[in-house]
Amino acid sequence: MPDLSHYGEDAVVSRLTALLEAGPGTLTGPGDDCAVVEGSGRGQVELLKTDCVICGVHFLPDAPPRKIGWKAVARTLSDFAAMGGWPRHLMVTLALPSDCQMRWIEEVYRGMNKCARTFDCSVVGGETSSLPEGSPVMISVAGTGSARRSQVILRSGGRPGDLLFVTGKLGGSQRGRHLSFMPRLEEADWLSRSFRIHAMMDLSDGLAMDLPRLASASGCGFRLKEEALPRSRGVTAEEALRDGEDYELLFAISERSSQRLLAEWPERFPGLKLTPVGALSSDGTEGLSGGWDHFRE
Amino acid sequence: MPDLSHYGEDAVVSRLTALLEAGPGTLTGPGDDCAVVEGSGRGQVELLKTDCVICGVHFLPDAPPRKIGWKAVARTLSDFAAMGGWPRHLMVTLALPSDCQMRWIEEVYRGMNKCARTFDCSVVGGETSSLPEGSPVMISVAGTGSARRSQVILRSGGRPGDLLFVTGKLGGSQRGRHLSFMPRLEEADWLSRSFRIHAMMDLSDGLAMDLPRLASASGCGFRLKEEALPRSRGVTAEEALRDGEDYELLFAISERSSQRLLAEWPERFPGLKLTPVGALSSDGTEGLSGGWDHFRE
Numbered sequence A, B: 001m002p003d004l005s006h007y008g009e010d011a012v013v014s015r016l017t018a019l020l021e022a023g024p025g026t027l028t029g030p031g032d033d034c035a036v037v038e039g040s041g042r043g044q045v046e047l048l049k050t051d052c053v054i055c056g057v058h059f060l061p062d063a064p065p066r067k068i069g070w071k072a073v074a075r076t077l078s079d080f081a082a083m084g085g086w087p088r089h090l091m092v093t094l095a096l097p098s099d100c101q102m103r104w105i106e107e108v109y110r111g112m113n114k115c116a117r118t119f120d121c122s123v124v125g126g127e128t129s130s131l132p133e134g135s136p137v138m139i140s141v142a143g144t145g146s147a148r149r150s151q152v153i154l155r156s157g158g159r160p161g162d163l164l165f166v167t168g169k170l171g172g173s174q175r176g177r178h179l180s181f182m183p184r185l186e187e188a189d190w191l192s193r194s195f196r197i198h199a200m201m202d203l204s205d206g207l208a209m210d211l212p213r214l215a216s217a218s219g220c221g222f223r224l225k226e227e228a229l230p231r232s233r234g235v236t237a238e239e240a241l242r243d244g245e246d247y248e249l250l251f252a253i254s255e256r257s258s259q260r261l262l263a264e265w266p267e268r269f270p271g272l273k274l275t276p277v278g279a280l281s282s283d284g285t286e287g288l289s290g291g292w293d294h295f296r297e
Helices: A009-017 A065-082 A102-118 A185-194 A207-217 A237-242 A255-268 B009-017 B065-082 B102-118 B185-194 B207-217 B237-242 B255-268
Strands: A026-028 A035-038 A044-054 A086-097 A122-131 A138-148 A163-167 A197-202 A221-224 A249-253 A274-281 B026-028 B035-038 B044-054 B086-097 B122-131 B138-148 B163-167 B197-202 B221-224 B249-253 B274-281
Touching: A009 B102, A009 B122, A035 B086, A035 B122, A044 A065, A044 A086, A044 B086, A044 B122, A044 B138, A065 A086, A065 A102, A065 A138, A065 A185, A065 A197, A086 A102, A086 A185, A086 B035, A086 B044, A086 B138, A102 A122, A102 B009, A122 B009, A122 B035, A122 B044, A138 B044, A138 B086, A138 B138, A163 A255, A185 A197, A185 A249, A197 A207, A207 A221, A207 A237, A207 A249, A207 A274, A249 A255, A255 A274, B044 B065, B044 B086, B065 B086, B065 B102, B065 B138, B065 B185, B065 B197, B086 B102, B086 B185, B102 B122, B163 B255, B185 B197, B185 B249, B185 B255, B197 B207, B207 B221, B207 B237, B207 B249, B207 B274, B249 B255, B255 B274
Parallel strands: A086 A122, B086 B122
Antiparallel strands: A026 A035, A035 A044, A044 A138, A086 A138, A163 A249, A163 A274, A197 A249, A221 A274, B026 B035, B035 B044, B044 B138, B086 B138, B163 B249, B163 B274, B197 B249, B221 B274
């Protein structure tokens, strides 16, 4: 009987989500960065997201615990950014082997709290559970938030001809940035208020993996200008494409709007690059294949 | 440096939650069955909860996967019952070793979906992540829901003299019921609409562990009539007290209201026992000590 490594992450997710029945009030179910459900505020929708970090997968045992906490929360917040929304309340599940040091866990919590407060949200609840000895620490962070109904940005709204942009620089995140990155909440909030962004997501598995997801959700192909990729210092084009854990924004916007965007961005965010990296097309893909897959070796 | 087993679960939780800063809109933070935050609907509050099940802790490797899924969702729903609220949307984090069988996971998902739909809520999002080989499967379920503001039931509202009731029968859940229990959502909904319930929680760690939590949150002591405990068939009084995983309701209500409750309950829920097991007192405890602690051996 085939196991997970046979399928790859996207196939696993789509097989599983096919088993779920959408209830009333669900506007966008599994498959986008957050789920979108009816909100009770006027003109608002509610966003829901859960994510996790696991020792040995998302951080190494000797990583500073405060940074592990920061990352656990920042990953979830990044998905709210990807929708053009804002997070509000967070819940934490900590699964811990009982030989875990109390001081280590307190540092993790301080890091979680710091990241939450930096972005005006708060950890309102949690659950701790024991793990069999030798199991890796696991931290799951679920969040609720909201977005203006008219400004929610899905992955699926891209159109052929849209230009593709990424924020920041790609690649080399494993050297440290993956533990201390800033979720692009302010940038995404400004983008969603100021422009009609057709499609957006955050880059967690590398552009090589994530761009095809956005294009496919939009029913488009794409062209990627590999030579145009904004690279972190000392990183090859290949690494910029495939390293993953960048947590930068990838988005699609009409060519016409992109002129104003390129003019206004440097004034609004002088410290952060914004780079056109290609375009959506009506069919076919050019410029890449492959990336980080959770279930493939 | 002390590790977790030195502290016990309640001390771990209270040390960690002390590190969190409550944000605006948080009505009840960590420590109750759900967090309670401002809702945007009139007269409504939002409830938030996360919980998890782990292979080797909450289920055995050979448990039927559909029941594992049921339990993962039912545990979270049970916490909404404990507040007198109702769940609406659920998010799932699945952490899986890559040698996990696809068919097994699909069965888990079917069980989760079935439990969700049984109680009119839906799984709207999820995250799957790979685990290092040999790690135990971990399923975390976060939920959002709501309650009428005037009818939210905390653990902390009990008063000296209140009678204590439990639903159903206690003990022996490990023989099978822990995988297929019904969260007491309907019962709790009826209770919160029909009576002024002063304090309530669901029994997950055994009455011996959970009753002191409710009493302590209410600033009360308690008397427990051990001989009055409703026991599952073939279970000793000691097991009924300490086995855990009953997921029945424990609540406190004034002696005066309890007369009407005892008259109306059998008509409304003819198949489910309701038993007075003791009372809250102004100080001291009588009748027990000890129970299941996640971090103590």
